[in-house]
Amino acid sequence: MPEIDQSFLMNHTCLRIKDPKESLPFYTDILGFKLIRSIEFPDFTLYMLGYPDAAYEGKNWSARPGVLELCHNHGVEKDPEYKLNNGNGTTFRGFGHICISVDNIQQAEKEFLSKGVQFKKKLSEGRQKYIAFILDPNGYWIELIQHEIGKKPETTNSLTYKLNHTMIRVKDPKKSLDFYRNVLGFKLLSTSEHPDAKFTLYFLGYNHDDKFVEDSMDTVPRAAYEGIIELTHNWGTESDDSFEGYHNGNTTDNGALQGYGHTCVSCKDPAKLCSQIEAEYPDANWSLKWNQGNIKQIAFIKDPDGYSIEILGHNLFSKL
Numbered sequence: 001m002p003e004i005d006q007s008f009l010m011n012h013t014c015l016r017i018k019d020p021k022e023s024l025p026f027y028t029d030i031l032g033f034k035l036i037r038s039i040e041f042p043d044f045t046l047y048m049l050g051y052p053d054a055a056y057e058g059k060n061w062s063a064r065p066g067v068l069e070l071c072h073n074h075g076v077e078k079d080p081e082y083k084l085n086n087g088n089g090t091t092f093r094g095f096g097h098i099c100i101s102v103d104n105i106q107q108a109e110k111e112f113l114s115k116g117v118q119f120k121k122k123l124s125e126g127r128q129k130y131i132a133f134i135l136d137p138n139g140y141w142i143e144l145i146q147h148e149i150g151k152k153p154e155t156t157n158s159l160t161y162k163l164n165h166t167m168i169r170v171k172d173p174k175k176s177l178d179f180y181r182n183v184l185g186f187k188l189l190s191t192s193e194h195p196d197a198k199f200t201l202y203f204l205g206y207n208h209d210d211k212f213v214e215d216s217m218d219t220v221p222r223a224a225y226e227g228i229i230e231l232t233h234n235w236g237t238e239s240d241d242s243f244e245g246y247h248n249g250n251t252t253d254n255g256a257l258q259g260y261g262h263t264c265v266s267c268k269d270p271a272k273l274c275s276q277i278e279a280e281y282p283d284a285n286w287s288l289k290w291n292q293g294n295i296k297q298i299a300f301i302k303d304p305d306g307y308s309i310e311i312l313g314h315n316l317f318s319k320l
Contacts, residue, residue, distance in 0.1 A: 002276035004185030006085035006208040007268040007314065010227030012048070012067035013098055013166045014261030014310075015140055016084055019077035020047060022137040023070055023106035030115050031100065031142075033068065036061045039317055044073045050163050051226075062266050063314035064315065065206075065227030066163040068098065071261060086139040087249065094246035094307070095260035096167035096232060101223040104194050105132065105146040107156035109276025140259070143167070147223035165203065165228035166263055168307055172238035173202060175304040176231050180204050183281055183301075184265055184309065189217040189228065198235040203228050230261060248306040260306035262300065269315045273298050 017023040024047060027033040033049040040046075047070040048061045056064040076082040087095030102108040109123055109132055120133035120141055132144040150160050170176040180186040186204040193200045204215070205228040222228070237243045249260030267273055274290035285302040288309070292299075298312040 001182050002185060002273055002280065004206075005267070007266075008185055008206050008208075009065045009266055010186075010205060011062055011065060011264040011266035011312070012069045012230065012310075013163075013263050014069040014071055015098075015138070016259055016261060017070045017072050017138055018082055018084060019137070020045070020072045021068065021077070023047075023072075023210045027068065028138050029072070030112065030117060032161050036067065037317070044071060046071055051163065052159060060315055060318045061246065062312055062316040062318075065225065067264075068163055069261070069264075082299055083257055084138050084140075085140060085247065085249065085257035087247065087260055088141060092247035092256045094169055094305070095232075095249050096169060097143050098166050099143035099145060099164045099230070100145040101162045101164040102156060102158075103149055103151045103160040104153075104156045105130070105144055107154065108144060111156055138259075145223050146220075149222055149224055152228065162226045164223060164225060165205075165230045167235065168232040168260075168305070169231075169232045170303075170305050171243065171245055172304065173200065173231060173233040174238070176233075177202060177204075179303050180229065180231075183277060183284065186229065187212060188214045189222055189225070190219075191215055200233045200235070202231040202233070204231065205229065246305050248302075248308065250308060251306075262310050264310040266312055266314055268300065268314055269296070270311050274311060277301065 009254065027049055028035060032051065032238045034052055035047060036050050037048040038045060038172055049065050049068045061067060085092055087093055112134060118135045120135055123129055123132050136142060150157060181188060187207045189203045189205050191200065203222060205225055247256055250258055252258060271290055277284055287302055287308060288300040290299040291297060297313060297316055299310065300308050302308055
């Protein structure tokens with residue numbers, strides 16, 4: 001297993017967007033994100049968003065967890081035929097949602113409704129009365145959960161909000177857990193089984209406490225985290241020879257649309273991590289090896305389902 005030190009964190013999740021003039025106000029004015037950095041390239045612009053936190057003051061965007069990267073390919077906002085895949089349709093399913101944890105979910109729901117936010121699921125709907133789902137301007141699902149930090153009656157404070165997790169569906173949980181735990185060094189924070197609906201959720205993230213016991217974290221403490229990956233396993237897919245797998249958000253094979261891009265692991269010495277992975281896992285699936293692309297100082301590795309994970313350092317583009 002590669003050496004995992006305390007600098008390791010899940011830095012960001014990337015989603016493609018159609019029009020930044022719609023997406024940026026939604027995430028900043030309504031959901032309370034702050035624009036940390038915008039990084040412009042000839043053909044696309046990256047918008048790095050995160051919730052304010054004094055612990056991250058003075059740090060580069062790539063040295064903190066809980067970042068949402070919105071990727072805008074220049075000109076698509078003018079294309080009436082341009083569409084994005086939110087990952088939850090009847091075909092090309094894969095990515096499920098991002099999740100924001102809030103202080104007071106009842107009040108947050110009221111505030112979002114007053115601002116015209118479209119809900120996929122309100123608190124009162126369905127069996128799970130403690131979660132809600134809203135839709136962003138591109139149709140991506142955003143789960144709402146409650147962390148209770150600083151909770152006060154009849155109010156909600158976006159300064160307490162956190163980008164808690166990113167959900168992706170996986171075919172074989174054993175293979176996926178082995179990859180995220182052994183190759184990338186994540187810890188299994190907790191597991192949630194749902195026998196009636198025949199699926200299991202695995203929540204993984206970095207925890208650098210030597211005394212932490214895996215699969216032991218309760219719901220509320222987990223909701224206070226940033227930088228979690230939620231693996232959703234629908235029972236039986238691992239043994240179903242007819243199951244073709246999930247869409248990774250990036251391929252366009254067979255008419256698939258793009259949408260979700262990747263998650264990202266950040267650490268102080270990403271070159272060392274990549275070197276150790278190559279040495280210990282020679283069959284690892286790289287879409288871009290360290291420092292070999294047009295953009296230097298990054299790499300992309302694929303998990304067993306083909307989802308991309310970017311690997312970078314804590315000072316990427318710090319001088320731009």
